[in-house]
Amino acid sequence: MTALLFPDNTVLCNYACVDRIDLLKAVVSDRGRWTQAVYAEARQSSKVWPSLGSLMDYSLLGEPIEIEDAEQVNRIRQARLSGSPLKPTQHLGEAETCYLIHTDASYRDSIWITDDYDAFDFAKQLQIVTWDTRTTLETLVSMGETTAEQAFELLQEMHGLGRNPRRMPAHYRELQ
Numbered sequence: 001m002t003a004l005l006f007p008d009n010t011v012l013c014n015y016a017c018v019d020r021i022d023l024l025k026a027v028v029s030d031r032g033r034w035t036q037a038v039y040a041e042a043r044q045s046s047k048v049w050p051s052l053g054s055l056m057d058y059s060l061l062g063e064p065i066e067i068e069d070a071e072q073v074n075r076i077r078q079a080r081l082s083g084s085p086l087k088p089t090q091h092l093g094e095a096e097t098c099y100l101i102h103t104d105a106s107y108r109d110s111i112w113i114t115d116d117y118d119a120f121d122f123a124k125q126l127q128i129v130t131w132d133t134r135t136t137l138e139t140l141v142s143m144g145e146t147t148a149e150q151a152f153e154l155l156q157e158m159h160g161l162g163r164n165p166r167r168m169p170a171h172y173r174e175l176q
Helices: 009-017 021-031 036-045 050-055 070-079 092-103 117-125 133-143 148-160
Strands: 005-007 111-113 129-131
Touching (some): 005 092, 009 021, 009 036, 009 148, 021 050, 021 133, 036 050, 036 092, 070 092, 092 117, 111 133, 129 133
Parallel strands (some): 005 111, 111 129
16 A cells, blocks of 8 residues: 655645645645644644645645544643643644554554654654655655755755755755
8 A cells, every 4th residue: 555645734834835835746646644733733824824725625635634532642742742731732733643643553654744853753763654844855856846956945945934844955966
């Protein structure tokens, strides 16, 4: 079975800020999914990055997946992802996605895409295959959807717009 891809809101916003949701669609294809909290975060973020609005019809990431065990998700959110008890939605999307991929056998082969450092590290501890924005751009380069030079420029533009993609390359050749 082909792995499902779960981009979180950090990645969605990275692509939205440079108006390249089309590239996100190319890498995710028909394999994209999201949880209810990531959907809610993206809806909220679409007020800042309007191109996220194009994702709200579920055509790219499907119907948001609802997680039933809110207690376990909240435990992950607070204990492992530094979510504040006073901010109940802080890191909720990351916690839901980790919980889903780690506990539901039908999602175990999924790939999670995040640029959140704590969440990335936690997912690796859980042996969840985890990508970041840079990995998606490297994949797009290997697919011929963009060039390494263009991918490098996009990462620089994201960073310049206040986004913080993980593993910023020093040169475009690192993306080949």
